[in-house]
Amino acid sequence: MxxxxxxxxxxxxxxxxxxxxxxxxxxxxxxxxxxxxxxxxxxxxxxxxxxxxxxxxxxxxxxxxxxxxxxxxxxxxxxxxxxxxxxxxxxxxxxxxxxxxxxxxxxxxxxxxxxxxxxxxxxxxxxxxxxxxxxxxxxxxxxxxxxxxxxxxxxxxxxxxxxxxxxxxxxxTDHLTGALNRGAFHERLGDVVPRALRTGARLSVVALDVDDFKVVNTRHGHLGADDLLAGLAAGWRARLPAGAFLGRVGGDEFVAVLPGADEAAARGWVASAALRDVLSSSAGVAELRPEDSVRSLLDRADADLFASKDARRTLAGNV
Known part of the structure; x- marks a missing residue:
């Protein structure tokens, strides 16, 4: 992303x-x-x-x-x-x-x-x-x-x-995970963000990234890692609320778009999804602001994702 x-x-x-x-x-x-x-x-x-x-x-x-x-x-x-x-x-x-x-x-x-x-x-x-x-x-x-x-x-x-x-x-559609591919995701996001800004509707995005995916590839092999990634994405898609959608924007990077959700609701969805994830993953959340563009919204979700990863590494180093 x-x-x-x-x-x-x-x-x-x-x-x-x-x-x-x-x-x-x-x-x-x-x-x-x-x-x-x-x-x-x-x-x-x-x-x-x-x-x-x-x-x-x-x-x-x-x-x-x-x-x-x-x-x-x-x-x-x-x-x-x-x-x-x-x-x-x-x-x-x-x-x-x-x-x-x-x-x-x-x-x-x-x-x-x-x-x-x-x-x-x-x-x-x-x-x-x-x-x-x-x-x-x-x-x-x-x-x-x-x-x-x-x-x-x-x-x-x-x-x-x-x-x-x-x-x-x-x-x-991404053939492996069933999520929207990068182009289709940005096309749809480019429609829903301006509409939410016009109407004042709430909208949040969740940047999702698999933790230590290189380790997963090494441990399970590329085909096994693909199977695990597909299962992870399938779980996310199954738990999306009505009107929400998921895009694969990189190798192990995904973004969920949750129309009608504020930041608290988006973080609640992340917490609920993480309970049943087949792989460990980190998430970053950003709620749409009146001054946002598509890019700034994704940038803030990305920054929150990196902060979440840093916090996880820090916690792991202290254990």
Missing amino acids: RGDEEGPGTDRDVTTRDHLVIGLFVMAVITALGGVWPADPSSPVQWWLVVSAVDVVLCGALLTLPVHPRSTQAVLIAGVVVSAALVSTCHTAQGVVLFALGFVVAGQFAAYALEPRRAAVVAGVVVAAIALPAAIAPAAVHPVVVVGACAMALLSCWLMAQQSGRLRQQAR
Whole structure:
């Protein structure tokens, strides 16, 4: 830990938004081609061009709006709804099917980029955008095609959400201990600390470090020490209160974040956890202050941890 600070994972969010901008721009080009080169002479080509222009405007909105899942979801839904209005005017089944494919891609993108609740809302909009316009469009579209498109949209969105969630979990979790890895921990802490400062809610962090871990490695071997470390972290995680989380920030260094806990409650949690620890460990506690940043909060917990270790060594030397 040593006071290092990492901000929220905005890089991934920005990359995701860039992907959405590219997808919307491709849809704008395809829609414009449908207006310039219509499949049916009676198609209202002016609306195809209007929807293409709207997609370009949405691209601009994505590039200027703050990076946030809410704005990403809103732009996705706006793009689907506008295109659905165009589908209701399609005179050919090809146009309906083309946009249905685009809607499926939009749902898959939501399943990949957004949290499950937001992605589920987009998936519902996608199904409605396939079914309702096809029912009122001038084009003759067989009901089996509509039902099949809706089913494939839901299935592909669900599969994408499952796989994305699994990969995201693996990317955020330390494989040995099940705690958040360093990057994911700092990302989450970078969210909860500003929120607690805004609302005035209590929050404490506990820096945890295994005592004499080199000795543990020598005595039990690396694999045995890994097993003991995993058991220690599992015990800490099992005793965390609701809303709290644990991160592994170094080899044998962990930090527990306890929202709603003052310093006394945090020290009580440490004392309770230490009674059943499989290894001897030291802890340092810091309660969030109004003037704190993430870094200063972790620095104070680190300083308290070192003081605890020094006191333990002094006591051991006096025994």
